[in-house]
Amino acid sequence: MKKFKVVFQPEGKKVSALPGITIAALAAENGVRLEVPCGAVGKCGKCRVEVSKGEGVVPPDAEETALLSKEELAKGIRLACRTKISGDAVISIPRTSRLQTQKILDIGIQTEVKLAPAVKKIFFKELPKGSSNELLNNTGVYSTVDNELLTVEKGDTTSILYGMAFDVGTTTVVGTLVDLKTGIVAATAADMNPQVVYGDDVISRLNFCIENKNGLAELNKKVVDVINKLIREACEEAGIMPESIYDIILCGNTTMEHLLLKADPKPLATYPFVSMLNQSMNKKRVPEAGININQKSYVRVFPVIGGWVGGDTLGVILATNLYKTAHMKLAIDIGTNGEVVLGNKDRLVAASCAAGPAFEGAHIRSxxxxxxxxxxxxxxxxxxxxxxxxxxxxxxxxxxxxxxxxxxxxxxxxxxxxxxxxxxxxxxxxxxxxxxxxxxxxxxxx
Ligand code: FES
Structure with a gap:
């Protein structure tokens, strides 16, 4: 099939394009990162690009004529997610339409917690009664949650025991590496959630899963890749190997946790918005989850509270000690998905709503x-x-x-x-x- 020559400006990147591909899809294919807040469905008008002389593209459709003024269309301004290539074209991408690296908050107030890691190591100078011989002069690595021997390591490795906690947000992902012997934070790493190229909000991501056969696998790979990248970065900063991490716990909103564990998120999209995650699905063996830490470990996620109130809300409740307070208090988590929790030690009620697209400007002109x-x-x-x-x-x-x-x-x-x-x-x-x-x-x- 004939391919057209397309040049992305101002970088001058030359690419070839099949007829009918949208500018947004062509840009994504070639590593030119564009903002697509509404998930490329022609609703937000934020993916404006300029097509030189208006040449090499199909005429505007109804979505474009509704969102762009006559003056803009006359200047060759088009929506990248709606405009299809029909010939050789030169396309300029303004700064406002480029996906920029976001400033990420990766520090917070730490509350004091009693150190009780989910993994412990024991070096056996002598064999306890009834234990297998392989433990003698070696180290047993145990899951304290599941009361399970995870692996046996040669010699005394008790000085190496790390865990990592992740906040997997719709927009950003932040990981904290903790020395599980001391509770000291060894490193922090953060990045954008690469799923943003499928839309800024959870609805766009759900729609992508519903409309594309491999949608769930694609979104899962994106988030797993960024988690592995952050693990590498945190390990480098702390001067340890990823194999020294024996426990990983992640929290996110309900959609993020589904995508992370490759659980079917479709029921979340329609009433009564049921989560497919249950107790038995809240953990996975590390190799099964595709995470690069010690391969004998588990990946666990915070349980979803219900419907759209995800495990990250449980994180808020734990971090703020809301469940211990005598007085009525309100906690507000303003993320891309927003949650509020009201209550005290006797009772807590929670609700969630889509907050972020507003704060990230999806429906605000500037x-x-x-x-x-x-x-x-x-x-x-x-x-x-x-x-x-x-x-x-x-x-x-x-x-x-x-x-x-x-x-x-x-x-x-x-x-x-x-x-x-x-x-x-x-x-x-x-x-x-x-x-x-x-x-x-x-x-x-x-
Ligand atoms: S209109 Fe193109 S991404 Fe929203």
């Missing part, structure tokens, strides 16, 4: 993820608006923390009411700082 150039902080100092951007780069859009700051500023200055209602111009306070006043725009709808 919204973006927390990457270079995102406004992450806004202050009003001496009546002057001060914006801080990630890496001090020139501003490109607002990330979640910037949006929250912007909203706080609007509420504090009486432009937006506590209810979220935006006031009319006639209702605005008379003492509004001039710098804010001149930035207010009135549209035909107010």
């Amino acid at each position: 919204g973006m993820r927390a990457s270079k150039g995102a406004i992450e902080k806004i202050d009003l100092i001496d009546d002057k608006i001060i914006c801080q951007t990630i890496e001090n780069a020139s501003p490109v859009g607002f990330c979640g923390s910037g949006l929250i700051d912007a909203m706080a500023l609007l509420v504090e200055n009486g432009i937006v009411e506590d209810t979220g209602r935006i006031k009319d111009k006639s209702e605005l306070p008379a003492n509004l700082p001039a710098e804010i006043k001149e930035k207010l725009i009135e549209h035909e709808n107010g």
